[in-house]
Amino acid sequence: MIGILTPEPGFLQDFADVARLFLGDVTVRPEPGDITYTHTLNEADGMWIDRWSNGEQAVSTKSPVRRGSPLEIKRLRKRASKLALYHLLKRQTGMRPPWGALTGIRPTRLVYEAMEEGLSPLEAEARMTDLFDVTPEKARLLSEIVSMQTGIRQPQANQFDLYLGIPFCTTRCAYCSFSSGELGNGRLTEPYTEALIREIHLCREIVQEKGLQLRAGYVGGGTPTSISCSQLQRILAAAMESFPGGVEWTVEAGRPDTIDREKLKMLSDMGVNRISVNPQTFSDDTLRRIGRAHTGQDTLRAYSMAREEGFSDINMDIIAALPGETMLDFRHTLDVLEMLRPESITVHSLAIKRSSRLHEQLTRDGGHTQVDAAEAGEMIDLARSRLSAGGWKPYYLYRQKYMAGNLENVGYALPGCACLYNIGNMEETASVLALGAGAITKWLFDRQRRIERAPNVKNIEEYIARVDEMAARKRAVVLEQPKTKE
Numbered sequence: 001m002i003g004i005l006t007p008e009p010g011f012l013q014d015f016a017d018v019a020r021l022f023l024g025d026v027t028v029r030p031e032p033g034d035i036t037y038t039h040t041l042n043e044a045d046g047m048w049i050d051r052w053s054n055g056e057q058a059v060s061t062k063s064p065v066r067r068g069s070p071l072e073i074k075r076l077r078k079r080a081s082k083l084a085l086y087h088l089l090k091r092q093t094g095m096r097p098p099w100g101a102l103t104g105i106r107p108t109r110l111v112y113e114a115m116e117e118g119l120s121p122l123e124a125e126a127r128m129t130d131l132f133d134v135t136p137e138k139a140r141l142l143s144e145i146v147s148m149q150t151g152i153r154q155p156q157a158n159q160f161d162l163y164l165g166i167p168f169c170t171t172r173c174a175y176c177s178f179s180s181g182e183l184g185n186g187r188l189t190e191p192y193t194e195a196l197i198r199e200i201h202l203c204r205e206i207v208q209e210k211g212l213q214l215r216a217g218y219v220g221g222g223t224p225t226s227i228s229c230s231q232l233q234r235i236l237a238a239a240m241e242s243f244p245g246g247v248e249w250t251v252e253a254g255r256p257d258t259i260d261r262e263k264l265k266m267l268s269d270m271g272v273n274r275i276s277v278n279p280q281t282f283s284d285d286t287l288r289r290i291g292r293a294h295t296g297q298d299t300l301r302a303y304s305m306a307r308e309e310g311f312s313d314i315n316m317d318i319i320a321a322l323p324g325e326t327m328l329d330f331r332h333t334l335d336v337l338e339m340l341r342p343e344s345i346t347v348h349s350l351a352i353k354r355s356s357r358l359h360e361q362l363t364r365d366g367g368h369t370q371v372d373a374a375e376a377g378e379m380i381d382l383a384r385s386r387l388s389a390g391g392w393k394p395y396y397l398y399r400q401k402y403m404a405g406n407l408e409n410v411g412y413a414l415p416g417c418a419c420l421y422n423i424g425n426m427e428e429t430a431s432v433l434a435l436g437a438g439a440i441t442k443w444l445f446d447r448q449r450r451i452e453r454a455p456n457v458k459n460i461e462e463y464i465a466r467v468d469e470m471a472a473r474k475r476a477v478v479l480e481q482p483k484t485k486e
Contacts, residue, residue, distance in 0.1 A: 001026070001027045001028075001029060001033040001034055002016075002019055002023065002026045002027065002028045002029075002033045002034065002035055002036075002037070003028075003029060003030070003031050003032045003033030003034075003035070003036035003037065004016070004019070004028055004029075004030060004036075004037050004039070005030065005031075005032070005036060005037070005038045005039065006030070006038075006039035006081075007039065007040065007041050008039070008041065008077065008078075008081060009030060010074075011077075011078050011081060011082070012028070012030055014078055014082055014103070015028070015037075015039075015081070015082065015085055016028035017103040017401075018082050018085050018086050018089065018101065018103060019037070019085070019089065020401075021086070021089070021097045021101075021103065021406055022089040022090070022092075022093045022095050022097070023089075023093075025402065035054060035055075036054070036055065037052055037053070037054050037085065037088070038052070038053050038054075038055075039051070039052050039081065039084075039085070041081070043065060046064060046065050047062045047063065047064060047065060048062065048063050048064070048065055048077070048080055049061070049062055050062075050063075050080055050081050050083075050084035051084070052084050052085045052087075052088040053088070054088065054092060057088060057091055057092055058088070059084055059087045059088040059091060060084070061080065061083060061084040061087065063076075063080040063083075082101060082103075083101050083131075083132075086100070086101035086133070090133070096133065096135070097406050098134075098135050098137075098138050098377060098405070098406065098407065099134055099135075099138055099399065099406060099407075099408070100128075100129075100132045100133030100134040100135070100138075101132050101133055102132055102134060102399075104399070105398050105399050105400070106397075106398060106399075106426065106427065106428070107128075107134070107138075107142060107397070107399065108142055108145055108146060108149075108396075108397060108427065109427075110124075110127075110128065110132070111124045111125070111128065111142050111143065111146050112146065114127050115146075121143055121146065121147070122143075124143070124146075125139045125140065125142065125143045126139075128142060137381075138408075141384070141394055141397070141410070142397070144393060144394050145394050145395060145396060145397055145410075148393050148394065148395040148413075148418060149395060149396070149418070149423055149427070152418060152420060152423060153423055153424075153427055153429050154429050155215045155420075155424060155429070155430045156213075156215075158211060158212055158213050159212070159213050159214070159215040159430070159431075160207070160212050160213075160214060160215065160430065160431045160432065160433055161214070161215055161216045161217070161218070161420070161421050161424050161425065161430045161431070161432045161433070162214055162216070162217040162218065162239065162243055162246070162432070162433050162434075162435070163217075163218050163219075163220065163421075163425075163432055163433070163434040163435065163436075163439055164196065164200075164217070164218070164219045164220070164224075164235065164239060164435050164436055164439075165220060165221060165222065165434070165435065165436030165437060165438055165439040165456075166196075166219065166220070166221040166222045166223070166224040166226070166227060166232070166235075166436065167192075167221055167222040167436065167437045167438055167460055168188075168189060168192075168221065168222050168223065168226045168227055169221065169222050169223045169226055169255070170223065170226050170255060170257060170258060170293055186227075188460055188461065188464070189227045189228065189231060190231065191464050192437070192460060192463070192464055193227065193231040193234060193235060195463060195464040195467040196235055196435060196436055196467075197234060197235060197238045198467050198468075199435045199436070199467050199470060199471050200235075200238045200239050200242050200243075200435060201238065201242060202467075202468065202471035203242070203433060203435060203471055203474060204242035204243065206433075206471075206474060206475050206478050206479060207242075207243060207433070209479060210478060210479060213245055214243040214244065214245050214246040215246060215247065215248070215420060215424070215430065216246055216247065216248040216249075216250070216419075216420040216421040216424065216430075217239060217240075217243065217246045217248070217249045217250070217421070218249075218250045218252075218421040218425075219232075219235075219236070219249075219250065219251040219252060220252045221252060221254065223252065223253075223254040223255050223258055224251055224252055224253070224254070225251070225252075225253045225254060225255070225258040225259055225263055226255070226258045229260075229262050229263045229266050232251075232263065232266070232267075233266050233270065236249075236251075236267075236270045236272070237270070240270065240271065247420070248273065248274060248419070248420050248421060249270075249271060249272045249273055249274065250272070250273075250274040250275065250276070250315075250419060250421060251267055251272050251274075251275050251276075252275070252276045252278070253267075253275045253276055253277055253302070253306070254276055254277075254278050255278065255292065255293070255294060256277060256278075256279070256294045256298040256299040256301065256302035256303075257292075257293050257294035257298055259277065259302040259305065259306070260305075261305055261309065264305055264306055264309040264311070265309055267309075267311075268309050268310050268311065273311075273312075273313055274311075274313040274314075274315065274419065275306060275311055275313075275314055275315070276314070276315040276316065276317060277299060277302050277303050277306060277314055277315075277316055277342075278315075278316060278317040279296065279299040279316060279317070279318060279333070279336075280292065280317060280318060280319050280322070281296075281318060281319065281322055281325065281329065281330075281333050282296035282299070282332055282333045282336045283296070283325060283329040283332065283333070284296055285324065286322050286323075286324055286325050286329060289322075289323055289324050290322060290323065296336070300336075300340075303316075303340055303342070312343070313343045313344075313417055314342040314343055314344075315342060315343065315344040315345070315346060315419070316337060316340070316342045316344075316345050316346070317345075317346045317348060318333050318334075318337065318345065318346070318347055318348065318383075319348045319349075319350050320347060320348065320349050320350065320376055320379035320380050320383065320407075321349060321350040321371050321375070321376040321379060321405070322350055323350075325371065326371075327375065327378065327379065327382075330379045330382065330383075331382070334382065334383060334386050334387075338386065338390055341390075343413060343414050343417040344392070344411060344412060344413040344414070344417050344418070344419065345387060345392055345411075345412045345413075346409065346410070346411045346412070347380065347383045347384075347387070347409065347410050347412065348409045349376060349380060349403045349405065349407035349408060349409060350376075350403070351400040351401070351402050351403045372405075373405035373406070374405070376405035376407060377405045377407060380405070380407050380408070380410075384410070387412045388412075391414055391415070392412035392413060392414055393412060393413065393414075393415070394410050394411070394412050395411055395412070395413050395418040395419075395422075395423065396410070396411045396418075396419075396422050396423050396426045396427070397409065397410045397411070397426070398426050425442075428442065428444070428451060429444075430444070431443045431444045431478075433474065433478070434456070435456070435470075436456065436463070437456060437457065437458060437459065437460045437462075437463035438455075438456060438457075438458040438463075439455075439456045440453055440454070440455045440456070441453065441454040441455075441456075441473075441474050441477060441478075443477050443478055452477045453477070454470075454473040454474045454476070454477045455473075456470045456473075457470070
């Protein structure tokens with residue numbers, strides 16, 4: 001157990017995140033532990049002085065005292081004290097995480113923040129390495145993403161994006177921690193379809209009252225294509241009629257074993273112009289290991305059918321550092337992707353959440369092996385170099401806790417094929433109206449630079465019973481006047 005003693009207890013979780021960059025999935029408490037880190041804060045000559053000690057080593061850092069709103073001061077104080085702890089842990093362990101001191105989900109925000117202060121893109125990139133100790137390679141990746149997002153990052157003032165959640169899968173992947181359930185005997189799919197359509201109709205009234213226009217629609221899950229073709233068609237018809245005008249409609253066809261020609265033709269006829277066909281890997285041994293009910297050949301079959309049905313914008317997801325995978329397996333997956341040449345490829349670093357079956361297998365059952373942080377990093381670097389050489393460019397990035405090697409997830413796309421919904425959602429530059437079990441509406445209020453959220457209940461049966469309440473939550477957020485700053 002790691003102890004952290006600090007005069008800023010409100011930042012304890014943030015300090016714990018920094019500690020885990022170096023020490024792994026440790027327990028952190030605000031009391032003396034097996035190792036105790038003690039933090040003191042002083043102010044002198046217009047400078048904040050943060051000092052961290054582990055009893056044997058100590059680091060002191062200085063940063064200018066800032067004035068402004070309480071929220072801004074809190075943000076800067078947190079940054080300064082986290083950086084000081086980071087430098088102590090770096091000295092103690094001799095490690096340098098690829099993302100330096102950063103623990104947040106969206107590191108691109110710091111590049112945009114620097115550019116808003118008047119820095120050039122190159123100067124913003126330099127700040128990432130100088131201030132946050134991000135490696136030059138990762139800082140360059142952020143610069144490339146910012147460049148790819150030029151002109152498409154920010155929707156118009158009256159636009160919103162739509163998310164429809166279909167929380168069903170044919171089987172549950174070993175690494176999955178999402179709010180979804182196995183299809184089972186299918187008894188909930190019809191009542192869920194009816195409930196989701198009702199929420200669509202209720203939210204149509206909100207959008208009309210607000211005078212909003214849809215920019216991009218995204219149907220995710222779960223696996224949307226795990227429900228019947230007619231059910232998915234009814235959901236899409238209700239959404240497209242209620243929220244017309246979207247320039248982009250994505251459906252995560254996802255698992256190849258749920259894709260057939262009937263569904264693909266229906267999606268094409270409905271006007272869906274972007275789909276995902278997700279192999280995760282082209283190693284059949286790995287697919288069995290992680291609980292996927294398909295083979296690599298099934299993925300090739302589904303991809304070929306999608307092309308035959310006219311889809312010209314296909315995304316494919318792969319995952320680095322899957323249990324039991326070798327660099328040879330990962331190279332093979334990249335070989336197949338280069339041959340298929342989908343318009344976009346999302347490269348995930350495996351994140352083993354505590355609620356997943358894989359976490360239990362790795363920590364208690366000892367049933368799988370996993371590559372170490374160094375090899376996970378080599379896989380991610382290999383994907384970046386090969387995809388970039390093939391013409392795919394990074395266009396969005398996000399990070400998660402418990403990721404292999406403290407790495408990242410990156411979406412790559414061919415020119416003109418970046419997904420608007422992904423950018424708006426990951427960068428939090430678009431208001432997202434999110435419908436379905438477990439979906440979370442995020443509404444932006446630019447003048448106050450804040451986001452209000454309206455979460456739907458995760459349990460499928462609870463959602464079905466309380467769909468009117470879920471719509472009412474959205475109405476309260478979207479139509480009420482923004483709160484004033486305190």
